[in-house]
Amino acid sequence: MKLVLKNTVGYVDERIQITKKEVPCLDSSWHYHAQYELLYVSKGSGIRFVGDSVSQFSPGDLVLVGPYLPHLWRNDPSYYQASGEKDVMAMVLKFTPHFIGEGTFELPEFSEVARLLEESKYGVCFGQGISERLHDELVGIAELPPPIKSIRLLDILARLSMTADKTVLSSTDMRQYTTENSQRIDTVLKFISDNYASYIGLQDVADVACMTTNSFCRFFKRMTNKSFTQFLNEVRIRNASRLLVQEDYSVSEVCYMVGYNSITNFNRQFKQIMGKTPNSYRQDL
Incomplete structure (x- = not known):
């Protein structure tokens, strides 16, 4: 991509x-x-x-x-x-x-x-x-x-x-008028969206972009207005919110299905992004 x-x-x-x-x-x-x-x-x-x-x-x-x-x-x-x-x-x-x-x-x-x-x-x-x-x-x-x-x-x-x-939707003006670095960011976004349920480290995604970790962090922030970790958490939590609504999995099952290995971290990230805990989110819908 x-x-x-x-x-x-x-x-x-x-x-x-x-x-x-x-x-x-x-x-x-x-x-x-x-x-x-x-x-x-x-x-x-x-x-x-x-x-x-x-x-x-x-x-x-x-x-x-x-x-x-x-x-x-x-x-x-x-x-x-x-x-x-x-x-x-x-x-x-x-x-x-x-x-x-x-x-x-x-x-x-x-x-x-x-x-x-x-x-x-x-x-x-x-x-x-x-x-x-x-x-x-x-x-x-x-x-x-x-x-x-x-x-x-x-x-x-x-x-x-x-x-x-x-x-x-977008918190800042992200309009693009050039295709500079387009191939690289698209490859990264596809990698994240296809592999968010597995462990993805900063080095992994920097390797996909063929960059050092420091250069990748600056590049990703410039292209998406978010850090890599913030972006990855949002992709995982948005998918988790869908599973909580559409499926009958328990909260702990959803936690591991979207790539987290700690229920505490999952609950914290979910509340930070969605404004409520996973259980509250499911009960309120």
Whole structure:
């Protein structure tokens, strides 16, 4: 995998490009592009990376990603097992800033939409309430004639701009305008997401990046805005939270399944990242 700038010929001249995805691993790599992207997951679960945000996703996940903001949705490992077939369905809407006309969002009546698009440079996740209300519009937009697609997308953005049920994802502006070091960080992210359940030491991941440990620490912090240990803990805990909700494993079983060998450390990290203990998290859902 590598962090890539997506700009294929088929996208360049289209103001709106809509894709229905029905295969595991929604993205092939941690990537960014010049368009805005509104991604709606109707079926499927896993982990998403948006800027420096690491979180789980499940059916109903609706996220707006701004131009040049690196992102990646990866399905759970069970989706790739030959023995089990799990449904995946996501709508990916990519659009340019001028999909409805030059200067539209500079007009006063579109100020709320303009504010939402500005927020998207950090990534914006919308709540289940607004996601459910927009389900039919999001799933059906691909079948509409081109003029109606533009009108429907504008309506969706207008409704999203008026909801308070949303969360900004990345804590800092992580937009990328160069592919420098992209191959290296993408290899590292894939290694972490594929091996988080096993022991991963700093030397292990530095070797994957072909760097010394000191150089790797500086590099990883610069590219993700997080230390390697912090990032690894977030990936493990987000996967643990999914297992606690979706499966019947005990807390201690989940602890070892996501790569921890100490229940005390697991509980501490879980509370620090999720705001409550594993048992409380499970009971509150």
